[in-house]
Amino acid sequence: MSSTVGEAVDWQFAATLGARLARPAPPVTDYTRNQALEELAGASRAAEPPVREVTRLHTDGPVPDARIVDRPDWIRAASESMRVMTGGEQRASGLLTGRITGAQTGAVLAFVSSGILGQYDPFSPDGGKLLLVYPNIIAVERQLRVPPKDFRLWVCLHEVTHRVQFTANPWLAGYMAETLGVLTSDAGDEFTAVVRRLAEFARDRSDGVVGFLRAVQSEPQQQALDRLLVLGTLLEGHADHVMDAVGPAVVPSVTTIRRRFDDRRQRRQPPLQRLLRALLGIDAKLAQYTRGKAFVDHVVERVGMDDFNTIWTSAETLPLPAEIDEPQLWIDRIL
Template structure:
């Protein structure tokens, strides 16, 4: 139903023209290999196979890659949208598909202007390979705006993204667990529109309730519904562990190789916090605000666990799905540690 060719055209328009080839400072492959060696040594996680090679790409290429991933996720949801029968069913569904395509393409194009690097995890399509992506124009632009050394910034981002690659390559159940949560969430999403109701003007109460829901929960919960909150909490808690672990490792490993680590961390936190206008709205609409909380809550959890009981204790989170902290435990690491102590050694 979604016109993905239109989404691709819009995303490329918003992302901007393909820039002349931009070279990142240093040897990206060597940085990734060094990061893998250091991450494995620190975490004890052992990849089951070679990690994907790092790729320096531009903004339109990043947008294209992520639209391919969105297709797997959004097509099943979009199929629920629109009237199933009647003389206007076809035209209405086509119009809705074009609107969705334009919105998805526009948002992806905007995001392509901010992303520095990405381990492109494939959750719903086992045939598509994972990729390790570095958005070269954004990295150089960020280094210039933040007044940090570009080589160190690229190396630091490489540690973060390689940590994600090591996580998913080393923990055999992690990808299937996340994919299962996502499938379950998408199966419960209800975007069936009452097309007759669209002919009526919304009341003031209708508008106020929608605005309240958006402010409190974001677009994800508006569509998923409150009955899916527990599932969404589990998904967000898992992502917070994954992101927070990568942030923790990013600093722990970077301490040995990056002279300006503290400066880099301060600069990155400023970059995440200092967004105004459309970026604030975009974060709320897409649930990216929660992603920022995932970084913060997850990193605090990991730092606290390592401070209390060492890095070995932290990696109990990867023992099994049952060992993952809940959202409440992420905010109270001591309670998670107490639960882990109660588990039998085999767990």
């Protein structure tokens, strides 16, 4: 064992297999598909000005176009982004090992591809790119029985906030890549040490996927995981805060959309799907929205958006793990 995760994965194989494994999208007519493509393209541009106004984060240049994709396209884009983010080559040095890990990665991406609505990719090889997965957006708006045009703009408000976060604060992408590099690097542990930590994890499974990760990580890796979790919680919570702040002014049915969407997030899943969601950390991500939004809501209410934006100054001004649930601690430390 001597390299990073990025070098141990055959990313091309992961993309190819993942695209093949992706579940078929719900059937739509050509008219519905073309209408969705057109409306999502317009919504991704229309969302930027109000997001910039509410966040008070300033970005230079014209609003870039979003890339509107289907599930296989998203898998290929995500695989390439992960390769760049983890510093891997297009093909792993060990063919068999690379194919095995590539198959595992492709299967995970295939599962996730059926649920993701959009994503801002700061690691896209041709520069940061906003991806919108139109089959999933159509499927969810049908499930929720909400006006498609309103729902598409509402989704774009959240995803465009991520674009503004990264374009207004270019250091964020480098910080994420550097932290992920620590998290995915080979710590050089001997097999017996890994087994020992796995045994410790088996005695206490209360932490779910995060507990499993900690069981096989060195202390620097655990600290890196904490930094990534905190940053993810902040980014998602901030996007939800902005979406709710902008929504009433530009999305007529926002109250209904938010209520039904939150109900959908919390509904009970079949046992197998619950297991997969736990293993992949999807439920932990959903918790990030709630905890992160509560943090942002509290700080903005107390000090205003301009002072809140101090949070984007550097890695040192980001919240500490204990501060996410106690935002006053962050205010006292930073402001």
